[in-house]
Amino acid sequence: MAPPLAAVDAPLILTLGLAEPASALFNELRQRHFPPERNYLAAHLTLFHxxxxxxxxxxxxxxxxxxxxxxxxxxxxSGLQFLGQGVAYKIGSEALEALHRELQQQWWPWLTPQDQQKRRPHITVQNKVRPGVAKALYEELSATFEPFDTTGTGLQLWAYRNGPWEWLHTFPFAG
Known part of the structure; x- marks a missing residue:
């Protein structure tokens, strides 16, 4: 059982926590390339919006x-993804896919159409920029990219506050 948590008047977002040094890498890229007026939080992998x-x-x-x-x-x-107005890193994981499907089934009546879809896990390091700016970063990062492994450390629950997110609780994986 979770510690007692009060209902909130905002939508909840569920993200996956990432191990260092990958977390530091993605955060540094996000700080450099995400428009500052839209960069409310650290790099993250959203599971439910x-x-x-x-x-x-x-x-x-x-x-x-x-x-x-x-x-x-x-x-x-596993690679980079051009988003049209931004750039993200593609994340692959059978364990993450299984976890997402399990939670989808459990929460299906509550899910929006976006959250009912199959996840394409990614970590966005740039968004809401002109397509030419995004394409240049995509090409720059792709030129030196080599696939690497990292670890998901747990789940993080947030309240969406019309821009900024409010951290509510972290649920670390038991192992």
Whole structure:
């Protein structure tokens, strides 16, 4: 069971925590390339974009249960993705896909169409810039990119506050 958490009047966002040094790398790239007026938070991997704040305790209880059954999960940073107005790193992980499907099934009645889709995990380091600026960064980063492994360390629950996010709780993987 999760610690008692009050319902909030904002949508909830669920992200995956990342191990160092990958977290530091993505944060540094985001600081350099994300428009400062839109850069409200550190680099992250979003699993769900809009869960109901009124169900925060049920969501927290489910997360407390799923993290107990999991060890930190292996992730493969497999390439770059051009987003049109930004750049992201593609993340691959069978364990992450299985976790996402499990939570989707559990929360299906609450999910928006965006969260009902299959996840294409990524970490955005640039967004909301002119396409030419994004294309130049994509080409620059692609020229030296080599795939690497990192680890997902747990789940993070946030309240979306119309721009800034409010951290609510971290659920570390038990292993």
């Amino acid at each position: 809009h869960l109901p704040g009124t169900e925060q305790q049920a969501i927290a209880d489910a997360l407390s249960t799923v993290v107990q059954a999991r060890t930190p999960m292996p992730l493969q940073v």
